[in-house]
Amino acid sequence: MENEQKKIEWKGEVVSIQPRSTVWRYLIDNRTHRECGYNIFLKGEAFFGQELLQHDPISNQYDFCVAISEKQEARLKIHIGDVIKGTGWTKKYPEIEFADYYRAGSIKKVKAADEDSAQTMTVIHDDANIRYNGTTIPRVNSSDYSGPPWKTGVPPLEIYAWRGERMLSKTSWKGKCFQCIWANMANVTIQYDFDRNIVRNRFETFCYGPLSCKYYSMGPARTVPYIKISGVKDQGWLDEICVENRNDPDE
Numbered sequence: 001m002e003n004e005q006k007k008i009e010w011k012g013e014v015v016s017i018q019p020r021s022t023v024w025r026y027l028i029d030n031r032t033h034r035e036c037g038y039n040i041f042l043k044g045e046a047f048f049g050q051e052l053l054q055h056d057p058i059s060n061q062y063d064f065c066v067a068i069s070e071k072q073e074a075r076l077k078i079h080i081g082d083v084i085k086g087t088g089w090t091k092k093y094p095e096i097e098f099a100d101y102y103r104a105g106s107i108k109k110v111k112a113a114d115e116d117s118a119q120t121m122t123v124i125h126d127d128a129n130i131r132y133n134g135t136t137i138p139r140v141n142s143s144d145y146s147g148p149p150w151k152t153g154v155p156p157l158e159i160y161a162w163r164g165e166r167m168l169s170k171t172s173w174k175g176k177c178f179q180c181i182w183a184n185m186a187n188v189t190i191q192y193d194f195d196r197n198i199v200r201n202r203f204e205t206f207c208y209g210p211l212s213c214k215y216y217s218m219g220p221a222r223t224v225p226y227i228k229i230s231g232v233k234d235q236g237w238l239d240e241i242c243v244e245n246r247n248d249p250d251e
């Protein structure tokens with residue numbers, strides 16, 4: 001459904017920052033993830049002119065969510081506890097975008113988090129296990145930092161892309177995983193009918209974190225609908241393919 005878009009202004013304290021991603025599903029033959037920025041979750045307020053906007057967050061840990069680009073995050077180095085403000089746009093297609101506001105602009109850090117909570121993971125270039133094209137693999141080591149949940153600044157998107165992800169229970173995402181940099185709420189497109197190019201959309205929760213994380217719970221298997229085929233479920237074996245690059249469960 002197409003909505004009229006409004007330019008709004010927002011301000012709030014960051015309570016979580018997570019990768020923003022899109023996922024394409026086709027039965028249980030394919031689940032492709034693409035990281036395209038970050039979602040910041042805030043406790044605060046958003047206005048359209050003088051009008052205070054109402055939100056309907058799926059967890060009581062935040063008020064609203066703003067999608068930002070990797071460039072914006074690299075410039076601001078956002079951490080939990082920062083107070084930031086900016087502009088954004090309401091959603092044209094609410095069924096395909098989880099964040100409440102996107103196309104964010106004029107973002108400024110009004111107040112930085114305490115130094116203690118402003119830790120960022122160091123990116124290590126692994127030249128012992130190079131990629132097929134000869135480039136080094138950028139990695140971070142979660143076990144060098146306190147967690148779970150890991151509440152540091154977020155690493156670059158290529159770190160997430162290389163690590164891959166597993167399905168994470170929605171209850172965990174809303175609860176004890178909410179502030180973790182490895183948690184993810186994805187905008188998912190399901191290819192429902194190839195011949196007529198019909199798709200279905202929904203939001204799903206994933207985890208890019210260490211395979212050994214004691215908080216991890218996959219949750220129930222996920223139905224992947226396709227025309228005239230019923231009962232197809234992602235039981236978790238696609239997760240094994242998605243995280244096949246990992247050889248250290250604590251990474």
Ligand code: SF4
Nearest residue numbers: 148177180207209213
């Ligand atoms: S299960 Fe994943 S998202 Fe949750 S705390 Fe562990 S690493 Fe973070």
